[in-house]
Amino acid sequence: MRALTQDRYGWEHLRVGEVPDPEPGQGQVLVKVRAAGVNPYDWHYATGQPLVARAMMGTFTGPRPLVRGADLSGVVVAAGPGVTQYAPGDEVFGFGTGGTFAELALAEVGSIARRPVDLTHVEAAAMPMAAVTALQYLRAAELRAGQHIAITGAGGGIGHFAVQIAAAWGAEVTGVCGPRNAAMVRELGASEVIDYTKDDVTAGERRFDVVFTNAGRYSLRALGRVVVPGGLVLANDGSREGLLGPMPELMTAPLVSRMRPYRILNVSATTSGEDLGVLEGLVADGVLLPIVSATYPLERAVDAIRQVAGHGHARGKLVVTIS
Missing domain, CATH: 3.40.50.720 (NAD(P)-binding Rossmann-like Domain)
Structure with missing residues (x-):
């Protein structure tokens, strides 16, 4: 599959290339990613900044996982052992595991929810983080x-x-x-x-x-x-x-x-599927709407991450479209 990968910190090490398809493990689903939201989180990993946080990002020289991205919206294509909440064909949004700027991504069942019916995949991908x-x-x-x-x-x-x-x-x-x-x-x-x-x-x-x-x-x-x-x-x-x-x-x-x-x-936000459900309810009630100011294809995902670096972007959300 195609994905935005990075083995060392620094913009020059971000590149789109072929990587093996992930396989869902216990309590995970495999999602065909339609869109992935862009967050300041992504530029922290891209640049390794602040330096004190590198231990949490991976190693001092490079981030883990190798694929960038955290938010996603897409379609379940496979369910791992023990998964009963979702089946192939279900449309979901939430937090990926192992990177989401990719054609396929893994997600823990406790970190996703069903895509709000009133939102497109692009809009849903803008929401999670x-x-x-x-x-x-x-x-x-x-x-x-x-x-x-x-x-x-x-x-x-x-x-x-x-x-x-x-x-x-x-x-x-x-x-x-x-x-x-x-x-x-x-x-x-x-x-x-x-x-x-x-x-x-x-x-x-x-x-x-x-x-x-x-x-x-x-x-x-x-x-x-x-x-x-x-x-x-x-x-x-x-x-x-x-x-x-x-x-x-x-x-x-x-x-x-x-x-x-x-x-x-200061709050340490968590990847809560339950809170995604709360947000879905607010969307259904007509009181919450994601504002997406621009979309980028996967090949230009680095440009999107650069836009949210520091104070570079300040209007709603940016989203990378995958398929």
Whole structure:
């Protein structure tokens, strides 16, 4: 099968080529991939940044698995031993195991769900990592109807899902984004939009119960200034490179929380099939819609990953189409 592979860190080591077809093991299905979402996760693996995370990515010199990609939407072509939930022909979306920028990919049955009938494969592939992350952060915040939440990076992958989910839960949403995304963010449910090129959300008089930061544009200390006493800063910023990336700020967050009148929370998102089902319900209810700003064929998957590197892309999601 064709796949985007990489044996060493660095853009020059990413290439599309032939690799053996994977075979499903216990509790796995083999999926014919129709589309695969692109995430900042992919450029971290492509570049090996931040350096401190290489031990979790594979080895110090190269990532594992060899095939890039995590999100998928496609059709089950084979089921491994012990699998009763899915059969060949079932259309699914979710998280792959062993790489998804490929014609075929493996997936654990607990990390996928049936494709929402109202979404195309391209739209469904845009959801797993970004939408599940948004859902799990907002759930950890115990966001309630009537609360005021500011979401930075509101036009991006996680951000545009967070705006919709928060609004669906009855929160008053302030979206912070650039001017080209302002109309989109408002249409997705934000009651207020702040253009960061004109106004600094951390310098105003407005106060929020929750601030959910995604773009890495603001320090946690600055965001803490606009949180009400006892409020919460949801810290999700993986955009920094270097030796430690965002780790110093995130590691000191618990200490800062004890010294400040607000809390700072970082959530380790999980590949939950149950949460994919929750998202499918929101799609069915008409309150959640993936925004896909561009698609790329497999041969141009590297270009798509480059677009999400750092601050390079900030409008909905990019998706790689396979077949």
